[in-house]
Amino acid sequence: MATTVHEPPKVEPRRAPGGPGNPGNGGLRNLVPNDDSLPAVRDYAPAPSRTGIWVVMAAITMTFAAFTSALVVRQGAALDWHHLTLPRVLYWNTLVLLASSVSLEISRRRVAVFMGGPRTLDLKPARWLHVTLFLGLAFVAGQYAAWLQLRSEGLFLATNPNSSFFYLLTALHALHVLGGLTGLTYVLRKLHGVILRRSTLDTFSYYWHFMGVLWVYLLLLLWMRL
């Protein structure tokens, strides 16, 4: 067990930011250069936020997995499951959310170019982020519209198990989306201050795309009769 060490172990060379298994700057925490100069911004990507977002997504996945199993069990538990027809607006919301992911990807490309190539600000990556922000808000508004429609049909949280799960899952998802949107405003602020770190944008986009995937999953779950 006790290995003899004859020469200092070789330390992995700092890899490109975002590369797999980034050693996290060897435990040094000067993630942002003291002078917020752009060239420096490209390095010093903190891997922790990339790992962290996976942790967050794992937790969210487990939570919704638990709700899923509850839904499955509850559907089998009794015959009082009245399968409700989903409001049509949900399908539009889905498109909106997916579109927001696309616009986010576009701006990500632009930021990459912006950081790599000649740093001319006329690429306007921010514009596409604003599009994402707008679409995200539109999605939440759409969900709200869906709730209003169900209410008008006399379906409330406690009306029957299906409506309970519908409100519960959509509301929790909307909550997570709103959380993402606050993150997005933060990204925008950083971008305008020209001190945006690549990892910040990457982390956010992981989360945002995950929200999209999660929503599609929830839609299928609520749509199909198990």
Add this chain to the structure above:
Amino acid sequence: MKAHYKTAVTTCALLMLGFGLLYSTHKTINVSAAAGGTITGTIKLDGTPPHQKPIDMSKEPACAKEHASNPVTTETVVVGPMGGLRWVVVYLSEGLDAGTASQVPSETPTWDQKGCQYIPHVMALDVNQHFKVSNSDPHSHNIHPLPAPNGANHEWNRSQPPGTPPFDQVWAGQEVAIPVKCNIHPWMHGYLAVVKGPTGVSDANGSYTISNVPAGTYTVTAWQEVYGSQSQKVTVGAGKPTTADFTFKAK
């Protein structure tokens, strides 16, 4: 024609005046009458009473032993000799003047738990009248009154270990009647009738007495846990007893 009309009007006027006077004098007499009258009566059951199931208390050996000689039955309909109906609450549902209604008797009755039964099975209380809950058994009891939800009275649920002092309770609003359960002994069941003004509960012979009733005209209501309520109007004169009998029909 016209004359007739005039006479008619005058007679009516006179009559009304007369009644008016009568009524007012009546009032004055009433006020002067200090000690009110009493309402008495018997409550009978017409028909064969439903079978009262015997209660098996083997779960609680102490109580089972206590009732070994005289087995206990349910007390939903208890008929005495000559068909007298027991545990009927009789109270004045209408006609009470505010003064009497708001009076709260000073004595605090006790609602005892003995041999895994509520003693008495039905107890009448005045609104805001304090009463004590005591446990005479060698084991814990639980007292769980279930008043109508969102009324003036609130549900409570507490246990009383043996040898602990009686605790004091009070009800805020009129309610006939609040069912009371023991959660530890499912067969233990009783009623607390909370009413404004004087009340009576019928005894083993089905007879009851409501005392200290100010003279006046009242609606007397009798409540029985299975057969519900019956009412009749009675007029109580100063000091002299009035009778009001009730007869419930066995379903």
Add this chain to the structure above:
Amino acid sequence: MHDMSAHAAAHHGPPTSFIRKHIFSLDHKVIGKQYYGLGLVAVIIGMVLSWLMRIHLGWTNAAIPGLHLLSKTGAPGDVMTPEFYLQLMTMHATFMVFFVLTVAPFAAFGNFFLPIHTGAEDMPFPHFNMMSFWTTFVAFCVMILSFFVGDGPTLGGWTQYAPLSAVGSVAGPGQGAGVVIWATSLAIFCLGQLFGALNFIPNVLDLRCKGMSLWRLPLPTWAWFITSCMGLTSFSVLMPACILLILDHVAGTSFFVASNLVINDQLQPHSGGSTLLWQHLFWFFGHPEVYIAIVPGMGIVSHVLICNMRKPMLSHRVLVYSMGALAVLSYMVYGHHMFVSGMNPFSSLLFSFPTLLITIPSTIIVLIWIGSLYGAKLRINSASLFALGFISMFITGGVSGFFLAQPSIQILLHATYFVVAHFHFTMAIAALFGIFAGTYFWFPKMWGRMMDETLGKVHFWCTFVGTYAIFMPFHYLGLAGNVRRYSSFPADYMQSFVGVHKFITIAALFTGAAQLIFFYNLIHSRFRGKPAPDNPWQATSLEWSIPSPPPHDNFGGRHVVVYHDPYQYGVESSTGDYVMQDSPEQVKTEHEEA
């Protein structure tokens, strides 16, 4: 979130104001101490509650002076009512399991030492780390609140089985507001623990210093890493369960309440809910939670033992793999809590085999400990005594697992005191011994002062003997069919057990009193103890190569580089029989490879 990391991390010297330094501090060490303090408060509450319960079980209708202060209706004439007993029992379990066994060995020591062990200056997301503590603290306060709201805390037991927990106050005192508060508090608690995992995992994966390969991490850090992975996947299941439970209460939904339930002659308004759903959700969290309580203790104890044996464990990796195996298996065995719960009897059998298998990694861990003791130069001090005591306790607790893993035997033992004995020996006592060992070992580093050894040893002897005196008899009561969660024993065949309960009560009061020695030692040494050197135990891991207590950024700006495996004992070096992890000195190892 990374803005936070950036801020805390980057250009931020030590805070100056009292608030930032001691209350809303971003420093993982302060947060670790805060968690430790929270654990202490919770353990005192839990202990006092258990005393009251024990007194009631021994002398059922005896008055306990002042008891009425704890509850409006629960103690008429200072005599405990059955419902108040159950409320105390539920709160004892809740405080102990969540706010002591989860908080102290994992969150407290983990926060303080994990970043140091990885050679990092702080957690990756200090703001989340701070939120993690304060969220947990809020959860704690909410739980305390339930003593003062409505008719007291819930009496449903920490497992809080539906529908008793879901139908509301009609089912008994505390089942209305009490349950809602309980579930809310735990949902908040889960959030706090998820924030914790959010820091622990990236710290281990990304913030290791130069030369610190994963296999060079000390065992406690491995344990904390595995634990936070478990916490990540189990607390995120308890939270939705709590949300569903709260909805059944406040929103009139029917997730857990079946149709046609009649309580106190009242037909319940719910319909169609599934009774077993709660049990499945709860135990999917509940069983990993048991290992969340134990595994950090295992890591800490190994750490302490190695240092006091002056030799490394037989195999670092086997221990790590075994702890990992425990973690993985713990998700497949939760059904053994439900053998007779009306689950399909076939799935009971399915669950019984992984449950039996989980004894293998546990046995491996114990054998590695025992085998490593062979040929050791054992140092006896408070820390190592508690570490060895942990092994003895864990053996005892593990052995009773043989019984409870088998459905057929659970027909006799399910829900009896045998189960109580089992989980106290494994989860509760073993974890607490881990906490004690860790405290006596790390106190010098955490507070820069030595603890009093004599008091420590006295504390150990009382605790060790007392604990066996309390929990061993539980096995016998269980075998004889004494059902747990009874506030007294009116059943004829249980009358004869009361004598044993009296004995256990006395032992419990004695052992509890002995803990006062520990609290005194803790507080006294904190202020009056003699100053601690950097490395009082001649230990090797990184926390001992920095001052005690460590400076704000742990390594004083030094770019620490690691050259050795964590436990280089029994070697010949300039410092003696050990070499620090970060010393470049070349050493020759004495004993052969394991």
Add this chain to the structure above:
Amino acid sequence: MAKFFAVTILVIAILSAIPIVRNTWHPVEDISTHGQAIDDQLSETMWEAGISFLASQILLAWLIWRFSSNRAGEKTKSFPGGAMGLVAAAFILVGVEVLALGIFGVKAWANLYFTPPGSDAMPVQVQAGQFAFYFRYPGPDGKFGPIHADKISEASQNFFGLDPDSDPDAKDDIVTAEMAIPVNREIRLLMHAKDVSHSFYVPALRIHQDFVPGLDLQIHFTATKIGRYEIVCSQLCGLGHYNMKAYLDVLSQQDFDDWLRKEAAMQ
């Protein structure tokens, strides 16, 4: 100090084992046909667990005794077997041990849960509610009347919510607070929960089964010994949990018939 500790561990281990060896505390006598397998399984496990317990505690004590004396200059040694030896031991000893236990245990479990009740098994229904058991016998017609939850009333002792006036099947149902069964006759027990989860625990019968609200379960057993035994609830069901119990009377067929007649008369 260390030697004293070693001795303490030894003493505690032996003291703990004494009541088990002397069988001071043991399950109540088994009166069921299926219970023997369970008891065998229990003693089987007790042997293996007891041996592992004593062995490892003694080993621990010896190691502490032996290796706590720090003789100067003595070097630390490593366990000759090495880690892999121990791992192998764990797999072979414990793995085989517990798997064997598990596999033998299946028998005990199976003949309680995987064998259908005989066609002549006598049906009895038990209803668990806060905080008492009530039992129902189908009467001469052999049919249970349906349960009307809205008619359940403890005040009038209608625990099962029966409606004899409209359900002919309910007319002759016999509801009792004690459970009486004829000896050596297979019983098919239908378990119904009135309110929350409860459990039907009869140590003497080696029967332990939870009531699941909304899901009526069935178990079957045969009692082989006349006597008065106890049924207790082992699933926390509320404040009266500790006092939720009923008596089980195992009677001769003759006594049972008389008892049933007496109960029928009291309905």
